[in-house]
Amino acid sequence: MKARVIVTLKNGVLDPQGQAIEGSLEGLGFAGVQSVRQGKVFDVELSGADSVTAKAELERMCEKLLANTVIENYAVEIID
Numbered sequence: 001m002k003a004r005v006i007v008t009l010k011n012g013v014l015d016p017q018g019q020a021i022e023g024s025l026e027g028l029g030f031a032g033v034q035s036v037r038q039g040k041v042f043d044v045e046l047s048g049a050d051s052v053t054a055k056a057e058l059e060r061m062c063e064k065l066l067a068n069t070v071i072e073n074y075a076v077e078i079i080d
Contacts, residue, residue, distance in 0.1 A: 001046045001054050002080040007067045008039035042066055051078045 009015050015037050022036040044061075046054050058076045067074040 001049055001051070001078065003044045003046065003054060003058055004077045004079055005042040005044060005058060005062060005066055006039060006075045006077070007042070007062070007072050008074075009037060010071055010073055013071045040066075054078060 009018075018036040018038045021038065022033055025033045025036070044058060046057065049057065055076050055078060059074075062074040062076070063069060
């Protein structure tokens with residue numbers, strides 16, 4: 001079973017990397033970019049799990065390692 005975990009900064013958390021990307025895009029001539037927020041994507045392959053069990057396991061992974069839940073949100077998507 002395949003899954004994707006998307007981790008993003010919570011609203012209100014300073015994102016200097018996103019701001020740097022935004023500035024670079026403007027410098028490269030991409031007009032109209034109002035805001036950029038950066039994040040992380042994890043593609044995870046699990047064996048022998050149904051989708052409900054897999055989602056619960058992935059959420060535990062996020063809580064323990066993949067996301068800093070103080071400043072980040074996460075979303076789990078079962079792909080396969």
